[in-house]
Amino acid sequence: MLNIYSLSQISTNSAVQAAVNKALAAHRAAGASQEAEDAAKFAMKDDIDNIIFAWKKGKEDNLRALLSSLDKVLWPELGWEGANLSDLITPQKVKIKYMKAVGRVHPDKVCMSRKFLISLSSFFFIYTFSSFSCKIHE
Numbered sequence: 001m002l003n004i005y006s007l008s009q010i011s012t013n014s015a016v017q018a019a020v021n022k023a024l025a026a027h028r029a030a031g032a033s034q035e036a037e038d039a040a041k042f043a044m045k046d047d048i049d050n051i052i053f054a055w056k057k058g059k060e061d062n063l064r065a066l067l068s069s070l071d072k073v074l075w076p077e078l079g080w081e082g083a084n085l086s087d088l089i090t091p092q093k094v095k096i097k098y099m100k101a102v103g104r105v106h107p108d109k110v111c112m113s114r115k116f117l118i119s120l121s122s123f124f125f126i127y128t129f130s131s132f133s134c135k136i137h138e
Helices: 004-056 063-068 091-105 114-131
Strands: none
Touching: 004 114, 063 091, 063 114, 091 114
């Protein structure tokens, strides 16, 4: 024979269990969407790494060549004006173009997106020239 106390306890336990199941389902759905978002980010990062690798291939130690071809990886809305190698003959002109490039592709200047990741990758690659004190090729 069941008393009233045990019936109310059973209904409370089933209500708690239903709430737990609902929260668990919401947590699993959020986890699945986060995993899908992470997979998309990794795919985009791989794509961007391929673009940056193709851009810097053969020019890793030539800042002039990197600056003159930077317009191949940047998007038109950025307003980057490319330069010919003949425009980058003097170290002063290379420094001016370098400072402009750093200003345009700095991660703080670009909103989070695919463009942000491209600018971040190109910024860090260009910035390594000043970090490692690479000489400018003549």
